[in-house]
Amino acid sequence: xINIRKxxxxxxxxxxSKFQVKPQLKLDYSxxxxxxxxxxxxxxxxxxxxxxxxxxxxxxxxxxxxxxxxANKVFSAAxxxxxxxxxxxxxxxxxxxxxxxxxxxxxxxxxxxxxAVTMRMRHWQFDLGQDFKSYRVRERALxxxxxxxxxxxxxxxxxxxxxxxxxxxxxxxxxxxxxxRDCFLINQETNPMLNLRAEMQVxxxxxxxxxxxxxxxxxxxxxxxHFGYFIRTGLIWIPAFGN
Amino acid sequence: MDSxxxxxxxxxxxxxxxxxxxxxxxxxxxSYESADQRFEQSLSWNDQHPHSALMSSLENYEIxxxxxxxxGGTTNLDLFxxxxxxxxxKAVFMAGDLTTGHxxxxxxxxxxxxxxxxxxxxxxxxxxxxxxxxxxxxxxxxGSSVYCFSIKTPxxxxxxxxxxxxxxxxGAKQLEWLKQVLLFExxxxxxxxxxxxxxxxxxxxxxxxxxxxxxxxxxxxxxxxHQVDVVISGHDHERHTAVFGNTRxxxxxALSDTHPTPSYLVLSLSPDSISYSYRNL
Numbered sequence: 167x168i169n170i171r172k173x174x175x176x177x178x179x180x181x182x183s184k185f186q187v188k189p190q191l192k193l194d195y196s197x198x199x200x201x202x203x204x205x206x207x208x209x210x211x212x213x214x215x216x217x218x219x220x221x222x223x224x225x226x227x228x229x230x231x232x233x234x235x236x237a238n239k240v241f242s243a244a245x246x247x248x249x250x251x252x253x254x255x256x257x258x259x260x261x262x263x264x265x266x267x268x269x270x271x272x273x274x275x276x277x278x279x280x281x282a283v284t285m286r287m288r289h290w291q292f293d294l295g296q297d298f299k300s301y302r303v304r305e306r307a308l309x310x311x312x313x314x315x316x317x318x319x320x321x322x323x324x325x326x327x328x329x330x331x332x333x334x335x336x337x338x339x340x341x342x343x344x345x346x347r348d349c350f351l352i353n354q355e356t357n358p359m360l361n362l363r364a365e366m367q368v369x370x371x372x373x374x375x376x377x378x379x380x381x382x383x384x385x386x387x388x389x390x391x392h393f394g395y396f397i398r399t400g401l402i403w404i405p406a407f408g409n
Numbered sequence: 410m411d412s413x414x415x416x417x418x419x420x421x422x423x424x425x426x427x428x429x430x431x432x433x434x435x436x437x438x439x440s441y442e443s444a445d446q447r448f449e450q451s452l453s454w455n456d457q458h459p460h461s462a463l464m465s466s467l468e469n470y471e472i473x474x475x476x477x478x479x480x481g482g483t484t485n486l487d488l489f490x491x492x493x494x495x496x497x498x499k500a501v502f503m504a505g506d507l508t509t510g511h512x513x514x515x516x517x518x519x520x521x522x523x524x525x526x527x528x529x530x531x532x533x534x535x536x537x538x539x540x541x542x543x544x545x546x547x548x549x550x551x552g553s554s555v556y557c558f559s560i561k562t563p564x565x566x567x568x569x570x571x572x573x574x575x576x577x578x579x580g581a582k583q584l585e586w587l588k589q590v591l592l593f594e595x596x597x598x599x600x601x602x603x604x605x606x607x608x609x610x611x612x613x614x615x616x617x618x619x620x621x622x623x624x625x626x627x628x629x630x631x632x633x634x635h636q637v638d639v640v641i642s643g644h645d646h647e648r649h650t651a652v653f654g655n656t657r658x659x660x661x662x663a664l665s666d667t668h669p670t671p672s673y674l675v676l677s678l679s680p681d682s683i684s685y686s687y688r689n690l
Binding site: 202203204205206268270271273274276299301303314316317319321322351352353354356357381383384385386387388389390391392393394 | 432433434436437438439440443444536539540575576577578579580581584585607610611612614615616617618619620621622623624625626627629630633634651652653654655656
């Protein structure tokens with residue numbers, strides 16, 4: 167573990183010394199209020215995501231906390247990601263590696279890692295990737311003489327198809343997306359979610375957004391049933407940093 | 410090829426399938442009834458028709474399970490029922506996708522089933538059974554899609570819980586009911602077996618839908634907490650098994666006439682263990 171920390175520190179140091187450019191920090195604080203078939207009424211959660219960008223590289227880290235949820239776990243999930251942007255021809259692309267840890271129960275947890283590529287155009291965004299999920303039994307459950315410690319769901323398609331009313335430079339935007347990826351959660355490829363998002367630049371360093379998520383179960387079985395709905399509101403702050 | 414030609418071909422194909430009543434496109438967007446409505450109707454039927462415990466005079470007994478019969482055709486179903494009548498398992502589970510949802514297929518299925526006193530059959534619906542308003546056909550014939558019963562041996566008693574996740578989710582009310590059953594009743598029984606249609610674990614890539622990750626987390630946690638022994642599912646049309654904690658997840662082959670390797674599950678329960686095998690038709 168110490169070696170990994172040293173390597174990460176060295177990598178960051180090399181990155182910082184190599185690029186004579188301004189680093190950028192982005193903080194994204196959000197709150198979710200919603201209902202689902204597993205939430206036993208309304209649930210409330212909050213999350214903080216931080217992104218540190220240096221030239222073409224970005225490191226992301228975030229944590230989610232449940233304020234009102236039947237799982238009774240305050241710290242419910244964490245996400246780490248590293249990405250690099252590049253261009254092919256005139257098209258900007260971003261490739262990202264991510265890792266998600268979901269701390270759902272005292273008996274088990276979920277880890278999910280994967281790779282994704284993002285292509286943003288004037289009005290469209292396409293994300294495509296693969297993820298690999300592992301449901302793991304905690305040691306605490308070992309007293310049950312547990313037979314199987316891990317269940318793996320490999321090669322799950324990660325996707326996001328979004329349409330934006332405005333181009334990215336505009337101070338406000340509205341988008342509609344069909345995706346199986348949210349912060350701290352990637353669903354199976356056959357469980358798409360709908361997200362209607364509105365965002366607005368309120369100052370040179372601050373943006374606010376509101377998202378409406380609808381989750382439909384079984385739609386690809388042609389037997390669509392309501393699963394859940396939630397509203398997310400958030401604040402993105404990009405402080406003047408590294409001057 | 411021009412994208413407009415592709416769009417035209419796909420639209421024509423969709424219209425043809427819809428017109429032939431092979432698919433029910435409405436189901437992409439909305440169901441005929443909610444999971445909670447089916448659950449409430451099932452509980453109300455259960456209140457009027459409570460399941461009595463099945464008795465086994467021996468400590469060792471077998472149960473059979475099939476899935477994805479997709480009547481239309483009944484050739485494989487007839488073969489299976491012949492073998493079941495011959496072997497006399499304590500119970501036969503039909504884990505969903507019994508039909509295509511059409512009224513005439515429900516009637517064909519019902520006509521193929523043996524008299525109730527010759528075999529204890531426990532059906533549950535799958536997603537196909539809900540197509541074209543199929544619940545309205547299922548309910549008068551089978552009454553309930555969510556129920557539990559027990560099998561008593563001279564020394565012990567085993568709990569069987571049949572669930573309706575045909576819509577890709579149990580729904581809030583059924584999930585709560587399941588939690589209560591496991592919390593208050595599980596400890597009174599030796600083994601606990603759950604039967605439902607949609608397989609929980611996505612062990613291979615497939616076009617069909619499984620439960621949401623959030624629901625799967627709750628279900629896996631319940632299985633760990635309450636020591637569920639076996640979860641039987643269909644839906645995938647291809648057999649596979651997995652173990653998580655002490656729970657064995659068994660997915661069945663399809664029994665439909667078009668399936669190349671139809672089989673059924675034999676679950677053998679004894680005081681020491683539960684074993685299983687797939688028996689090819």
